[in-house]
Amino acid sequence: MEKSNLNDLMKRIQKDRDEMAFSQIFDFFASKVNAYFIQNRIRFESAEELTQEVLSTVWVKSHLYDSSKSALSTWIFTIARNKKIDFLRKNSKINFKEEDIREFLYQDREIDLIEENEARKQIERINNELDEQQKIMIKMNFFENKSHKKIADELEIPLGTVKSRIRHILTKMQEFLR
């Protein structure tokens, strides 16, 4: 689905509580979010419960989404990521309040958040600089949360190479932001 279509659907949810629009958002994202949890080694049943929570959040808190600040997929990714952190945290005895502090980052704040198109340009620039292997490493390391060791095993390259290449990517990203 095109991004502009997704944004239109989201607008219909925000304005009119349009259930058909939500069903389309659900059809597009539920299986991807569910896959994300499973990729992050969360058991099947729990993954499904978390997926429900993520999509429920999209429906219930649709007013918190601002298309000028981030792409819809980014917003949904951060909700899924936060659910994952909370889920993993529930097994320990940490005394966090239920409310998710990270959602605060997506509220209106006075600091100037980058505009969507500025972010887009920077991502394009970064993507142009990274080769295929580096992109795969970003995905494996930061999206699927695989260890450097596991990445080295799966790509069949030395561990030292993985470490230095990821380090190189991080340095490069900093250069783009100057």
Add this chain to the structure above:
Amino acid sequence: MNGTVVKNQLIFDFASGILGPAKSLFASTYLELNSDASKIGNIFENMLGENLMDNENIHPKNLKYTDCMNNKNIKSDSNLKDPVTSFFGNLNNLNWKQVYKGFKEYTASIDDKDELKLIKMDPGVSVPLHSHGGKEYILVLEGSFCDEYGKYSRGDIQINDQKIKHTPIASKDTGCVCMSITEKDVIFFGKFGSFLNLFTFIKSFFKQK
């Protein structure tokens, strides 16, 4: 040592959700106070969001979109506060422990391998020369401090490893409040030896002016 890489690593690890609770709180506060860090975090989250767009599809078996519209666990209006307030409440009401005159700390009860503390230094107060067993992360919440490497104000972080020895001094005008993460114990130098911890060292040898 490239401090920028270490900072970025912290931001990326936070964005991808792999940090423990102590560092997550630290990093979310950092992103809230520092707009440059927040930008980097945003860009990285956008990249991860792109990955989600292209992710494979594993369909949930027993879930329909209508299940998500009637979920009573999700409330539409939660009262969102900044990370520090939501975790600690009003900092003035905390049970601060005085380590020595002008230097107080509060250790957060977080079940994690990393220790998270708040540190409050009165104007002009310094910390004796020390180094670190593991990494130490310091984020300035209020006021500023300086050391041999520069001046650090609200939203700035300093990441110290074993190689760094420094003597931080709180601003003469404002003092400072910082959040710190320590991965392992601080090591002291000098003839008193590294076996002394901060508390006994200060108690015995540090005379506040």
